[in-house]
Amino acid sequence: MQTAGGVSACLPIHSDLDLVWVRQHVRQAAAQLGFGLVEQTKLVTAASELARNTLIHGGGGQMECAPVAAGGVQGLRLAFSDEGPGIPDLDRALMDGFTSGEGLGMGLGGARRLVHDFKIDSRPGGGTTVTVTTWLSVPPRPREER
Amino acid sequence: MPEQETAAHRRTPAQEVAGFLRDRQEQIAQRWADAALFRTVFTHSRDEAVEAGRAVVDALAAVATAEAVEDAESGGFHVVRDQLARTAASRARAGSSITDISREVDALRPPVTELFLAEFPDAPAEHVRECTTTLTVLMGTLRLVVLETALSEGEEVIHRQRLQLLEVATPVIKLWEGIVAVPLIGTLDSARSQVVMETLLDSIVEQHARFAILDITGVPTVDSLVAQHLMKTVAAARLMGAECIVSGIRPPIAQTIVHLGIDLSSVLTRASLADALAYALRQQGADIVAREGAGSEYR
Numbered sequence: 075m076q077t078a079g080g081v082s083a084c085l086p087i088h089s090d091l092d093l094v095w096v097r098q099h100v101r102q103a104a105a106q107l108g109f110g111l112v113e114q115t116k117l118v119t120a121a122s123e124l125a126r127n128t129l130i131h132g133g134g135g136q137m138e139c140a141p142v143a144a145g146g147v148q149g150l151r152l153a154f155s156d157e158g159p160g161i162p163d164l165d166r167a168l169m170d171g172f173t174s175g176e177g178l179g180m181g182l183g184g185a186r187r188l189v190h191d192f193k194i195d196s197r198p199g200g201g202t203t204v205t206v207t208t209w210l211s212v213p214p215r216p217r218e219e220r
Numbered sequence: 221m222p223e224q225e226t227a228a229h230r231r232t233p234a235q236e237v238a239g240f241l242r243d244r245q246e247q248i249a250q251r252w253a254d255a256a257l258f259r260t261v262f263t264h265s266r267d268e269a270v271e272a273g274r275a276v277v278d279a280l281a282a283v284a285t286a287e288a289v290e291d292a293e294s295g296g297f298h299v300v301r302d303q304l305a306r307t308a309a310s311r312a313r314a315g316s317s318i319t320d321i322s323r324e325v326d327a328l329r330p331p332v333t334e335l336f337l338a339e340f341p342d343a344p345a346e347h348v349r350e351c352t353t354t355l356t357v358l359m360g361t362l363r364l365v366v367l368e369t370a371l372s373e374g375e376e377v378i379h380r381q382r383l384q385l386l387e388v389a390t391p392v393i394k395l396w397e398g399i400v401a402v403p404l405i406g407t408l409d410s411a412r413s414q415v416v417m418e419t420l421l422d423s424i425v426e427q428h429a430r431f432a433i434l435d436i437t438g439v440p441t442v443d444s445l446v447a448q449h450l451m452k453t454v455a456a457a458r459l460m461g462a463e464c465i466v467s468g469i470r471p472p473i474a475q476t477i478v479h480l481g482i483d484l485s486s487v488l489t490r491a492s493l494a495d496a497l498a499y500a501l502r503q504q505g506a507d508i509v510a511r512e513g514a515g516s517e518y519r
């Protein structure tokens with residue numbers, strides 16, 4: 075129904091200003107796919123957390139935004155990737171309150187709670203990619219990754 | 221002159237240059253006053269240009285004395301750094317590019333070298349060459365210092381403009397005796413949060429405020445960084461003896477904050493700016509009551 079134009083995008087994440095574009099794009103893409111205000115706000119907030127991690131912890135990178143469909147349900151998938159130091163201990167990083175910097179340490183765990191699907195690919199020294207998906211209605215089962 | 225020759229042999233090139241600069245300070249300053257860099261900056265008075273030139277020669281002599289001709293951080297430059305910054309800034313305002321300024325500083329060198337060569341017609345060629353090299357290096361370092369100050373001056377201007385913008389965007393409003401409010405609009409990045417916090421704390425002191433209302437109706441996203449800034453501001457205000465009230469957390473944002481896992485229970489919140497004001501007034505012993513017969517009723 076909707077045209078994918080304006081939803082798919084690859085945005086650079088290299089400055090505070092880029093974070094503003096990321097949020098704006100996600101908000102607009104989510105609205106275009108028909109997400110309600112609460113889901114929009116949750117996804118934008120998750121994107122803000124993950125993009126800031128890409129910038130601060132990953133040393134910069136990018137976000138890829140794409141519409142997805144599974145089992146007749148539409149969703150929005152965001153992938154944040156960087157070539158940074160990677161995350162040595164995923165469990166610890168996901169723990170609420172853990173930070174290696176000066177943040178609140180709520181970004182990763184918080185983002186996971188704000189979306190339907192959440193996946194981290196990270197190798198020490200090999201960069202980090204966090205992929206999240208939010209579906210327009212109940213997550214389809216079985217979940218289908220890409 | 222045998223005496224001069226032995227003196228020349230005793231001194232290192234840098235010391236030779238330092239001595240020359242001190243001895244010939246006035247002549248150098250006079251020549252520089254006619255060079256583009258000083259002439260265009262000190263348009264009103266040639267005396268000022270000469271004065272400025274003297275200070276720079278002094279600085280160069282101090283740097284050479286310290287045997288630090290290659291060191292742009294040398295203490296000798298400190299005294300003239302501000303002056304050089306103003307000079308560079310003035311050229312930049314007049315439309316000169318960094319390259320132009322660099323060229324103008326370069327143009328200060330030939331008159332000095334000329335004077336120097338005229339000074340020692342009989343000194344050993346080797347020694348004179350070493351000294352002119354030292355002088356050239358020293359003048360190159362001066363150029364570096366000028367360019368550095370010019371660039372940081374440029375950053376400074378941008379920084380100031382940015383701060384001004386930020387200030388414009390965050391007015392602190394006195395709502396009532398002892399009650400101030402900031403309606404926050406737009407993105408709360410770290411720089412802006414810092415300004416908000418500072419202006420708010422300043423006005424708490426100025427207005428002897430007991431209550432400070434942070435209205436975030438106009439903030440589109442509250443993530444953990446924004447929340448952290450809000451909590452820091454609230455804590456700082458508390459230390460100043462004021463209670464902060466955060467108002468305007470819209471329902472989708474409230475839900476998101478909960479999912480995010482951020483605990484704002486230490487922060488006093490109210491749905492709207494009006495609610496926050498009513499609360500603060502009540503705490504101060506004032507009450508908002510609807511006039512009798514008025515259509516609506518304030519809860």
Ligand SMILES: Nc1ncnc2c1ncn2[C@@H]1O[C@H](COP(=O)(O)OP(=O)(O)O)[C@@H](O)[C@H]1O
Nearest residue numbers: 127131132167173174177178179180181182202
């Ligand atoms: N893209 C990334 N690259 C490297 N490390 C990361 C990345 N994202 C998160 N981390 C690590 O995980 C920790 C927790 O992240 P987060 O929950 O967002 O908290 P915060 O950003 O406040 O530190 C970070 O402190 C950091 O050590």
Ligand SMILES: [Mg+2]
Nearest residue numbers: 123127177181
């Ligand atoms: Mg984070």
